[in-house]
Amino acid sequence: MPDWEKRFRAPRTGLPGWAEEAPDRSLFTSNATGTYEVYAWDRASGERRQVTDRPNGTTGGVLTPDGEWIWWFSDTDGDEFGVWMRQPFHGGTDEPAVPGLEPSYPSGLALGRDGTAVIGRSTDKSGSSVHVVRPGAEPVEIYRHDESAVVAGLSHDSSLIAIEHTEHGDAMHSAVRILRLDGTTVAELDDTQGGTQELGLSVTAFSPVPGDSRLLLGHQRRGRWEPLLWDAVTGAETVIALDLPGDLEADWYPDGSALLVEHSHHARSELWRYDLADGSLSRLDTPSGTVSGALARPDGSVEFLWSSAQKPPVVRSTAGHVVLEAPVGADGVVRAPESVPVEDIWVDGPGGRVHALLQKPAGQGPFPTVFEIHGGPTWHDSDAFAAGPAAWVDHGFAVVRVNYRGSTGYGRAWTDALKHRVGLIELEDIAAVREHVVASGLADPEKLVLAGGSWGGYLTLLGVGTQPGAWTVGLAAVPVADYVTAYHDEMEALKALDRTLLGGTPEEVPERFAASSPITYVDEVRAPVYISAGVNDPRCPIRQVENYVRRLEERGHPHEVYRYDAGHGSLVVEERIKQLRLEIAFAERHLGLRHDRPEHRSAAPA
Template structure:
């Protein structure tokens, strides 16, 4: 990112001209929304793939200087600026296994050092840094200990503040460092957190728990303490009206101020730097927009943004708002309410793609929202890719995505389904997949598939089911439970053998699986069996392509190997690609290789 915006060398220009658009979308330099230091707002931190690997970059806005902070073979994306802007903290794991330690580096550059001596390696469970420059609240998760939260001060041994077998995490540290907000699931439901506020000595100040006293458990999330010394207000997300909305909780008095905003869909918020208002992010039907909410007048004012998706936003001290925006047709850019592009990386620019069309299909659990892209000027019926999102608590949106665009470039229609379990359509829709995990989602996918075929859009003899992570899991499960519905399947980093995956995965995901399925494999074996792709592997008739990271802690390699052995035992048509990384890759060349292999697999087997 330190190179100039000058022209590329002639040989590079020729290479860029001959490169297909789908590959350019992966190679074109892109940047995340810059984070900035609370007490030194000219100092920022962002992620970029400028070198071909996603790494952290420091940006001094006063001088314009940008420098690469991390440089690791498998990339780095987890980083935090200290409030004084003096230090960059980054998480150091091994080859994408997500198990490691926090290190820190001076903002201006220098040697990395262990940030929290005395804390053993773990999975991260949140981090909050104090404004005094010497205090950190560090969350850790391990298979042996569950979750622990520690107070780490410079030149002092870490002090344990919290410990529990169930999953938890650091929410925030108050502006003056006197209060610590923790999200926890001690009640055993990993999908719905309760909140506890502690003092630095570990004593409890207040508790907010919406999982008690009702017929349904409701979740809470920490959105942040007020950015004012001595202010005990905590901004909280809640689900009391069936969707995510913000409220202000004064943890000292217990007073709750509900912010009733007349907006459909999910609503989140964060503080303006002076504490006078909230930057509101509103997500509805796969698109999002921004507002300013004045805490004194209660006025809600829309902040103009183009139609599409705002992936992140931050209010600056001068009152402007910076946001990362894209649409399915237009690549992401970091914009400001001043009208300027905030951060424009040098080098090749990403080609755009085709816009999405909204599709609504009646399903067994209600109306299903799907997003459709198809090649410009194409004639139906088309070979069609059902690209299923991960999570499952996530949703596809009208945002730029290089993967679906690559399929469109090669003549495929692409349909992305926001099945039950997806966020953005209310709590009941998200929570609906419990106990019949995987099978619920596939009912919705089947309904959209039926619409695609009967409408004439999709060629029933050329239907691809694909996805990564949870989407990869649904791909394998769908090939086994709906063997006549799909021409072939392409699963990236999937759950393939649910029982083995449970025993090998990171502790936080074990807690999520217990919540989704109602217990462990030993307690509810029938549910694990019904939801496991391995149960149906002998019914799979379509060619299967699987890619997997050998260091993946979320969908571990052993359970994938178990599934592949069953395919091999009956000579089922399949291909497997294993790569040296974790749950996906941060290396551009590796990602391009994977897409090329998937496109090649599809072309060979659809033509056959």
């Protein structure tokens, strides 16, 4: 088995969460069976068991605070439209968690210590809604709006609900409202000033201390994400000003005495403890790389999921041990082979300095080079383990990942630069990095692959159309291909995002949608194009992909299309391997590279 396949097949676990009132009862996700599913872990006895077992996988289980029930979301073949189910922690029959609620897209969930449940929902026809379910009672709708809203938290005594909403019409910057269980408003915090300025808020959680009505949030008032404490009852605000560069996210320690701060800067992250009593800040011992999630335990230790581009992910504890070993995979693979470390590239772009991450095989360039473009768009690539880029390196390619304007992690102005000239802005930054790596002798200008999934797939199709002489091959997974059709077919929350990014609907700003739509430029495409798409995808629906493919067919342009029975990507390991194998073969064939390259060698240093 080649190393690149082992990296996909190696058993992994996510960061385990636990019940607030029963911290020995935990949940985590794992791919041990070949499909990502939810697992229960009784830390006291050591017992672990698989909770869900579905053909297309399951993620996102939630424990009730007492640890008695596991909630998980049941959709159909990855379409993200369904209902919440529940199952006893130690096993039993699945049952609807909230009888009486029709299927919907999930939009947040908060479970109270007294059995209260608050469910956020959205549909394509009725916008967003919030429903309260008390023990033994029917669900009651307490909130509804045409714009998107998310249930973000429930106070310790279950009397206050926090929601993030975008009633002001800016889907990229949320306001926060505190509601009582009857739907009446307690307080509002809106840094957008009703949508007149681009400042958003993000809810973390209410205080874990009884009688404490403070809410921990993230704010952007100083041009980056920083923590803020807000007492919704008194209106008091406590700004947590920390002298660290980059973005800062925080969560509570279980006793409420301190905050666990995740510090992200230039595609790496680390952990700090901030004591609320005296304002002292102390760094926790984490290796160089990326922390993909962290939680403080009742004993004061912190568990975190860590990896680097070279080292596979592992759940560690600041107490000095590995928290959770993944089950041995069904095919006998124990752990993922290492890859090569990542290097930083900084390039002057039209909107400022652009940061990119580079991984390359042994030897001297110029190399065939893959520009692997991240999705989101409000996301960023980091120094974290990724089986896809590592596979390309194993096949002799250099891999460049660009944190273009619109990416998170480089300040609010960088993220918010993505407006109106959507897609074209990101491609300007990608072009600046492309020119740099070609001029430096790293990349072979005759063997440049533009690739990505979701928003990265969208940028791939837009890039091969608007920069036709720059790319040799295009590989687009679950892409936006026809922006107008995608808008009309996609889930409601994404319509709101598109209205924010482009300044209106396709009917209101048709020229912007046309300028940002790959199908506008389909007749200019020169590079062979490979497209993969999930037939049940609610985010980048299949009809708009078919419209683009039809235009390629009419031109007789070289292309391949792979359709699979899932949604926006797959949770099945073999499906992921199959898709990447097809992409690599397509690229090698059209780049004229050898097919007898030994796939089994490792890219990791000796």
